[in-house]
Amino acid sequence: MADLARLSINQATTREQYSLAQAITAYSEADVAGISIWRDKLAECGLPEAVRMLGDSNLRVSGLCRGGSFPAIDAAGRQTSLDDNRAAIDEAAALGADCLVLVAGGLPEGSKDLAAAREMIRDGIGAMLPHARANKVPLAIEPLHPMYAADRCAINTLSQALDLCDELGAGVGVAVDVYHLWWDPDLQAQIDRAGSRVVAYHVCDWLVPTTDLLLDRGMMGDGVIDIQQISGWVENTGYNGLIEVEIFSAHNWWKRPGAEVIRVCRERFQEKV
Amino acid sequence: MADLARLSINQATTREQYSLAQAITAYSEADVAGISIWRDKLAECGLPEAVRMLGDSNLRVSGLCRGGSFPAIDAAGRQTSLDDNRAAIDEAAALGADCLVLVAGGLPEGSKDLAAAREMIRDGIGAMLPHARANKVPLAIEPLHPMYAADRCAINTLSQALDLCDELGAGVGVAVDVYHLWWDPDLQAQIDRAGSRVVAYHVCDWLVPTTDLLLDRGMMGDGVIDIQQISGWVENTGYNGLIEVEIFSAHNWWKRPGAEVIRVCRERFQEKV
Numbered sequence A, B: 001m002a003d004l005a006r007l008s009i010n011q012a013t014t015r016e017q018y019s020l021a022q023a024i025t026a027y028s029e030a031d032v033a034g035i036s037i038w039r040d041k042l043a044e045c046g047l048p049e050a051v052r053m054l055g056d057s058n059l060r061v062s063g064l065c066r067g068g069s070f071p072a073i074d075a076a077g078r079q080t081s082l083d084d085n086r087a088a089i090d091e092a093a094a095l096g097a098d099c100l101v102l103v104a105g106g107l108p109e110g111s112k113d114l115a116a117a118r119e120m121i122r123d124g125i126g127a128m129l130p131h132a133r134a135n136k137v138p139l140a141i142e143p144l145h146p147m148y149a150a151d152r153c154a155i156n157t158l159s160q161a162l163d164l165c166d167e168l169g170a171g172v173g174v175a176v177d178v179y180h181l182w183w184d185p186d187l188q189a190q191i192d193r194a195g196s197r198v199v200a201y202h203v204c205d206w207l208v209p210t211t212d213l214l215l216d217r218g219m220m221g222d223g224v225i226d227i228q229q230i231s232g233w234v235e236n237t238g239y240n241g242l243i244e245v246e247i248f249s250a251h252n253w254w255k256r257p258g259a260e261v262i263r264v265c266r267e268r269f270q271e272k273v
Helices: A020-029 A039-045 A047-056 A075-095 A114-134 A158-168 A187-197 A227-236 A258-272 B020-029 B039-045 B047-056 B075-095 B114-134 B158-168 B187-197 B227-236 B258-272
Strands: A007-010 A034-038 A060-068 A100-103 A139-141 A172-177 A198-203 A243-245 B007-010 B034-038 B060-068 B100-103 B139-141 B172-177 B198-203 B243-245
Touching (some): A020 A034, A039 A047, A075 A100, A158 A187, A172 A187, A243 A258, B020 B258, B114 B139, B172 B187, B187 B198, B243 B258
Parallel strands (some): A139 A172, A198 A243, B100 B139, B198 B243
């Protein structure tokens, strides 16, 4: 149902197959509209070369992955994180990315204080926000599934992310990812609440069974998420940006030829999103 | 900090080591105050023998695990579930269990309709409630971690469980399990809201990393949950019942001698709960 003109592929979906240069070439040749870029892959490629290649392609950059990781055990650690986040903003601006995705970070080593981690997240985003605004890079807080609360991201519901947006003001929105949010009984209401603050929309599927907490995401249609229903809720906010396929799949999609993964992404995007 | 007089061990914690008869004997000899019983183990033992052994012991039964699994693809499936839930109530009554724990069930085979599954859960509990009330068996809706929404339980937050309690009325409460709920930014407020409807309190810990979605729970103190904080919130509701240790641990605690597991449960209960 989704229009292919809105298809972006997050390069993590072909992480094991392609360098950034190879992904730009392969996605472009397959007429994919956008790409989401990871900073480790960007560093390998070099920012100038990536900017040059993107300029020669028709690919839009739906997002840069990722800023965040704000909580740290001490002020020096938090400062290191802020410096890195400012560098990420500079990169996102150079790439013309639609947003910088923030995976906020979990508990600092040795801590059990989730409330304190959440305060560090708020303060960290607040501290980087002026630089993001000055560079016209929208920040996308991505609430991650509660199973990542300890070690990756202590922002675990869309409601919580929007409370942060309310507090922080212009320049901060949310990334809605069906994988992280599909279970939430309050999801429709919170997407409505988000309105124009939806700055990214990510799709994949929840497999049954799921055999790994991190690397066993499914292709759209292979799991149990009613993706079209959630897409409808997102559409109702007026969101008309790219829709990004992001699949971490160590035992399936990462083992297939990249061209096959792209082909199936295209098919399922039209049928299932 | 917790008083050993309130320690119950869920027999799943020694599932691989003990039959029900062996667990009753071992827990009693270790001066554990309570046991939570699983129906598959009860069936092996036989209800009359279990009742006789419990009568000869000082063990209280903090819960029977479990009722639930309400969603089904058709009316016949839902009726089968209701019949089974009524049998579970009869067993809980015979055992004098403090509650029947409900793990509500996830999506029926082939369905992606989470809202419909949640309606079936509400209707299922409503249908069994008169039998529970007549037998004076409190029902404990246990919200399960969102990672189980698809295949085990579509009730995933305490808020959602309490909404069901509000709708269904007397005889239905909640089981608060730190493993399922610790990540919820709204947890303190929802425990306050629960008040006297907290009918069970379960503890274990969230390990980092967690290597299995189901069978990698940690012993209290080995993970990142601030259990004492949550215990304080539960205490504030006036809950003064047994506190149950429930650990599914295929690769660690299930491989150790039962006596060692019980000993460590006792130690950590005093230090960490």
